[in-house]
Amino acid sequence: MAEKLLVEAVNDALHVELARDDSVMVMGEDVGRAGGVFRATAGLVERFGENRCVDTPLAEAGILGTAVGLCMAGWKPVCEMQYDAFSYPCLDQLITHVGRYHWRTGGKMEFPITVRMPYGGGVRAPELHDDSPETYYVHTPGIKVAIPSTPADAKGLLAAAIRDPDPVVVFEPKLIYRTERGEVPEGDYVVPLGKARIAREGTDVTLVAYGAMVPVCERAADELADDVSCEIVDIRSLRPLDEESLLASASKTGRVVIVQEAPRTVGFGAEIAAILAEKAILDLRGPVLRVTGYDVPYPYWKIEDAYMPSVERVAAAVERVARF
Amino acid sequence: MAEKLLVEAVNDALHVELARDDSVMVMGEDVGRAGGVFRATAGLVERFGENRCVDTPLAEAGILGTAVGLCMAGWKPVCEMQYDAFSYPCLDQLITHVGRYHWRTGGKMEFPITVRMPYGGGVRAPELHDDSPETYYVHTPGIKVAIPSTPADAKGLLAAAIRDPDPVVVFEPKLIYRTERGEVPEGDYVVPLGKARIAREGTDVTLVAYGAMVPVCERAADELADDVSCEIVDIRSLRPLDEESLLASASKTGRVVIVQEAPRTVGFGAEIAAILAEKAILDLRGPVLRVTGYDVPYPYWKIEDAYMPSVERVAAAVERVARF
């Protein structure tokens, strides 16, 4: 095992999967010659050639739309959207076709498309480089969604996504692309979709998060460690969702705080809360709190820290529910 | 007051608002010569001319994108998307620009765009004429969303949307376009955004719904009337949301069933449930149940009734929570 940064683990997964299956191809803006604006696709074009790592025209709907046809020709396309907010032009293809085409063929054809993109805020960038769009994707039937928070998961979930016969969208938390470093198994390595990760065991309050919010929860848990024992559930696979681990933790602690970077209304935190309100109502010993981004345009970066769920906001929510 | 069908009430609102304010214009595919494929815009081009009721090219992103510029020139565009699923190409403009441009100008310019579209299933149509896309819209900061369930609200909420200085999306439940008939005030008539409607008072269980699911709840309540007294909260304005009425009803009954036609995951029902799990936890005397569409592609119409929340499914959920 080698230590890798999160973005290096992504790159590793792509190298392994392209080597493993020659029907896998990578496509997107600047993924070839430049190796991706975050260098997530570095070395692929040199190693696998221009047919397996394609610099496309600047057209996100074109990327995802041609990927549908590529599947019909036997390819497994891995499409990069250069940034979260620049993926929106592909939503039409995603909703009308990518999520429905397997169904439309009576289950006969498969569309093993992977869409991956750096996402999320806190990176001191101009507007539209900071969005957390997972709701748009996870609400769409036929689509699966994964969001890693560690280098190992970044590799393993991406590998699982590429090998999955269904379309999977992987959001990579760019804020921690180069701050999260960890052991990553070499070669073939898959983290199955649909299993949450208990990032930390605890007994008093359950923190539910994914992506860059997991380290925030960890820091909040550290701060509170003397008073409150926090369990942290890293959802990591939003669909399929590991309800079992979620409900088990809620039943153990009876107190839940959900942390999500996206705007609040119908963010994925709402789904988690709704599941708890239905399936864990007798276990709950306090309100289910959400610490989220706000229902406002993602702000100018000088004040973005006031938007992003912070250690303080998370800690305050934990204390509130712990004392309830 | 005259009796009108829901779609006639929409048409009435457009006539009144275009007559009232000559900066209001209607634009979309087939809204002029044809008067709209559901005749919601009938008579507008004859009365207000081709500059105020514009048949556009077939390009939804172009419609919403030019609407942004039209606002800058002092217009208040009312954009029709011909059907729910055909609105997806406009999502990029919606998310990147419509919801952010007021903010981007430091609050100096207003973008009083109205987007209206027939939505929802049950109409025995080929695929992609049946979607309930409100999640994509209501998750987007800067956007307001209204969904009427009666002719009077269809008129009043659309008028409110057109007069509102913020962008508002109005979803019109096409299943009940011509089945819901009711008294509609003549002339100027506004139903303010942000106020729920108590469609029926009751004491045992609160049913929360909007659009075409309100009549379904009413029928379920009728069926159960001997055993369970249902209160029906017609949300009708998803953003701004009338949390007060919602919480008041939940506190009164302690038992809530939410009905939503859209796919389950992060549907608007999840947001309602999450609000209850946070703000009404001590009032709840049972699980918060959701009766929803499924996380599957909207089905072929021969079996669409098995997808749509039915009176039976709603009644079963009410009974389950009533007995809890």
Next chain:
Amino acid sequence: MIEVAQRSVIDEERELDGVGEQDLLDIYRSMVLLRTYDERSLVYHRQGRIGTYAIFWNHEAMQAGSAHALADEDWIFPSYRESAIGLLRGIPPATVLHWWRGHPAGWWNPADYNVASICVPIGTHVPHAVGLAWGKKLKGESACAIAYFGDGATSEGAFHEGANFAAVMQAPVILFCNNNQWAISTPISAQTRAETLADKAVGYGMPGVRVDGGDVLAVYEATREAVERARKGGGPTFIEALSYRAAPHATADDPRVYIDIARVEAEKKNECLGRYERYLRKLGVLGDDLEADIKAEAAEAMRAGIAAAEAEPDPDPELVFENAYVHPPPNMRDG
């Protein structure tokens, strides 16, 4: 490399290289089958036996002529306007009728016929066809693809992005635009300011050609050239087939509020099947008996088709949960 003059064969009485009597009759059979499908479907709709239906009367020449220029390995990407084009590839009429009946038996396996699913949203299948063609080329296979769409579709971003990808990737694909001059109630003059739709090819750096869409042989010829070029590595072609929508947009549409009825009547008189029949008769290829036989065969196929469709049991509501995923999430049935 844009041909702006509209190509014709029938009116000019040109003979096409390599097109023998057999071809002429195959094409005729295809046209008759499509015409019969369309006319019967309208009746079935009126009888309440199928749902809303998108009429393609007078579009048969564009569909049959172009499809005849393809090899079986070539993929067809139809819009709703070409819902029945799969019949020319062996899809049973019952299947397509099922599609319009909202019955899951109307969904076929595209790979069985190299015919993609019917595309309902405008223009979004253009990138699919391009991707398929590009993907085949990357695999060293020789198949091409053809995408059918209308004049209105050229306004959509999806058409544009697909066309640009096609040219950049030199994908072996034919972008076949059925310019029936209307997008529901919107005339071509409100759709574009370009003089011809074939002009659009210039902006993509691909060949563009305009043909008489009522002339099945002109359509065949233009498509054959495009297919040959594509197969030789010459990349995509944009074909504009000029025709006129002589029927309502679909069964739910009342064109009287927007269309020029006199023009429609004129078009009806010159509709594509009659034109081709007169030509074949003049050539001596078609006579009364043969025509009657071919039409009877098509009528019989449709009779059998609707009977088979109606004999199919109502679908199991459980199918709501089928095929959403290969590996469905465990909570998919929650609702």
Next chain:
Amino acid sequence: MIEVAQRSVIDEERELDGVGEQDLLDIYRSMVLLRTYDERSLVYHRQGRIGTYAIFWNHEAMQAGSAHALADEDWIFPSYRESAIGLLRGIPPATVLHWWRGHPAGWWNPADYNVASICVPIGTHVPHAVGLAWGKKLKGESACAIAYFGDGATSEGAFHEGANFAAVMQAPVILFCNNNQWAISTPISAQTRAETLADKAVGYGMPGVRVDGGDVLAVYEATREAVERARKGGGPTFIEALSYRAAPHATADDPRVYIDIARVEAEKKNECLGRYERYLRKLGVLGDDLEADIKAEAAEAMRAGIAAAEAEPDPDPELVFENAYVHPPPNMRDG
């Protein structure tokens, strides 16, 4: 009506009708101001005083030349590449510096300057410019609009839909394409197969023209013609200004992995400001003293600009909730 030959003025030493010494120097002042803004910003970025920055070195001729052809009532829709074009309309350098500092003081009121907000996503502002121009026309006002975008933007659906609307509505708008031949690492040859980007105009039925984007007067002339046509009701024009990106895409980009360095060096030698200076000197319009004065003035504007920007207090975090809505929903602060 496509001019494929690339128009030049400087190299041909043509004189432009109605362009006097004052105009020549105004244009020069604009170019110097933009150049100074750009060069200083790069320094400020290196010093950590502003954030990521999109360099527009060698794009000044395109921006200053076209902007000079506009009246004050005309609206400018910039991309990030034209972030500082508002300086030519009186937006203070501090404001634009704030934008790159992620400070809310960087957001101006477009209506104060008829300069729209900087558009970050590619091509999505094209329909905005078209809508503004169309809307002004509907109101009987005479203002035009200009949208700036790059070669890469022509691949996006948003560009296409906007351009088509422009032509159909005969909107008085100029679609100004800065073809610097790169979209980050993607060369124009991987972006389109069209011979020139001006060719794209054909498909929309609008005039297209290609100019030397390093020749500020050629750019001015082409834009002036387009503006005149637009104001007379002649609708939109597509202008392709051919140039070359002689700097990194932005401060975060390392072009050495993809670009041809020799070509970049050649372009640098022929960069647009030097070319114009040599021309003005030859004409006798510019001398050492004047040049020094103009450059000093620009340098002073930037010194004052960064000082003002840095004197601005840090923004109040409460601003997170400002301006999301005119009438905010009551629960907007829940989080």
